[in-house]
Amino acid sequence: MSLQHQGIGMTSQRTRDRLISQLQELGIKNQVVLNVMRKIPRHLFVAEALASRAYENNSLPIGHGQTISQPYMVARMTELLIEDGIPENVLEVGTGSGYQSAVLASLIPRVFSVERISPLQEHAKLTLAKVGFRNINFRHSDGGWGWNACGPYEGILAAAAPSEIPQKLLDQLKVGAKLIIPIGEKGEQVLQRVTRTEPEFDVEVIEPVSFVPFLKGRV
Ligand code: SAH
Numbered sequence: 001m002s003l004q005h006q007g008i009g010m011t012s013q014r015t016r017d018r019l020i021s022q023l024q025e026l027g028i029k030n031q032v033v034l035n036v037m038r039k040i041p042r043h044l045f046v047a048e049a050l051a052s053r054a055y056e057n058n059s060l061p062i063g064h065g066q067t068i069s070q071p072y073m074v075a076r077m078t079e080l081l082i083e084d085g086i087p088e089n090v091l092e093v094g095t096g097s098g099y100q101s102a103v104l105a106s107l108i109p110r111v112f113s114v115e116r117i118s119p120l121q122e123h124a125k126l127t128l129a130k131v132g133f134r135n136i137n138f139r140h141s142d143g144g145w146g147w148n149a150c151g152p153y154e155g156i157l158a159a160a161a162p163s164e165i166p167q168k169l170l171d172q173l174k175v176g177a178k179l180i181i182p183i184g185e186k187g188e189q190v191l192q193r194v195t196r197t198e199p200e201f202d203v204e205v206i207e208p209v210s211f212v213p214f215l216k217g218r219v
Contacts, residue, residue: 005041005044005131006041007041007043009052010051010052010053010054010055011041011043011051011052011054011055015055016038016042016055017038018055019037019055019056019057019071020034020037020038022057022072023037023057023071023072023075026057026072028072028075028076028079029079030075030078030079030082030083032082032107033075033078033079033082033103033107034075036103036106036107037071037074037075037103039106040099040102040103040106040131041131042054042055042068042071042099043055044127044130044131045062045068045097045098045099045102045124045127046060046062046068046097047062047063055071057070057071057072058070059073062096062097062120063119063120064117064119064120065212066096066117066120066212067096067212068096068097068099069096069099069100069159069211073209073211074099074100074103075103076191076206076207077100077157077159077180077191078100078103078104078107078157080178080180080191080193080206081155081157081178081180082107082108082155084178086107086108087108087153087154087155087177088108088109088110088154089108089109089110089111089112089150089153089154089155090104090108090110090111090112090153090154090155090156090157091112091113091114091146091147091150091151091153091155091156091157091169091172092104092111092112092113092114092156092157092158092159093114093143093146093156093157093158093159093160093169093214094114094115094143094158094159094160094212094214095113095114095115095120095121095124095138096115096120096124096159097120097123097124097127098113098123098124098125098127098128100157100159101113101124101128101133101136102128102131102133104157105128105133105135105136108135108155109135110135110137111135111136111137112136112137112139112147112150112153113136113137113138113139114138114139114140114141114142114143114146114147115138115139115140115141115143116140116141116142116143116215116217116218116219117218117219118140118218118219121138121140124138125138137150140218141218142216142217142218143158143160143166143169143214144162144166144168144169144214144216145166145168146166146168146169146171146172147172148168148171148172151172152172152173152174152177153172153173153174153177154174154176154177155177155178155179155180156169156172156173156177156178156179156180156181157179157180157181158179158180158181158182158214159211159212160182160211160212160213160214160215161181161182161183161184161189161209161211161212161213161214162181162183162213162214163183163184163185164183165179165181165183165192165194166214169181170194170196170201173194173196174196175196175197175198176195176196176197177195177196178193178194178195178196179192179193179194179195179196180192180193181194182209182211186210186213187210188208189208189209189210189211190205190206190207190208190209191205191206191207191208191209192204192205192206193206
């Protein structure tokens with residue numbers, strides 16, 4: 001591992017381990033998720049000026065009015081996604097910094113990630129290549145359409161909150177697959193886990209959350 005990946009001081013392994021302990025205190029139990037997050041250099045997914053804050057349990061700005069998701073939220077959503085086994089393929093809506101993509105790609109053989117803001121996705125691609133990920137496919141698109149050509153998926157995870165679940169995402173779930181998605185307007189969002197149980201969908205409401213809005217179109 002290069003020195004840059006290892007980090008020093010506020011990005012050292014000790015600092016990262018402290019974040020993992022915090023996640024455990026907050027109720028994250030899945031050791032596979034915790035181990036992966038212990039290793040991923042989150043400081044490389046934010047601007048250098050914010051690197052010293054990368055192992056705090058907070059979201060941070062990544063430009064274009066967007067944020068890198070809070071580590072607790074990344075852990076929780078991943079845990080909910082893989083609870084009954086590791087999916088073969090996953091669609092991620094909202095690449096953002098690429099940090100959640102890195103967590104997913106450490107666990108799941110094939111990750112498909114869509115993002116509506118092109119410069120964010122281009123930057124994430126570079127970061128993820130630098131860190132060494134080869135199993136992520138990217139598409140600059142409105143995730144409300146899903147990514148039909150590569151589906152159906154054994155899991156879908158969205159990092160932005162629509163007011164209701166986009167039908168295309170439901171359509172692109174395999175039977176038995178799970179969609180992890182925040183739903184609702186600012187200030188009243190809840191995280192949901194939707195399982196496709198042909199011919200229906202099971203909806204579990206997990207907890208209140210705060211995500212950036214799911215927007216239409218691409219820029
Ligand atoms: N998991 C990412 C989260 C970034 S914030 C990270 O940790 O960095 C959510 C992202 O979703 C933003 O980059 C935003 O541009 C994107 N987004 C919002 N609505 C979208 C849509 N309809 N399609 C694709 N991406 C969307």
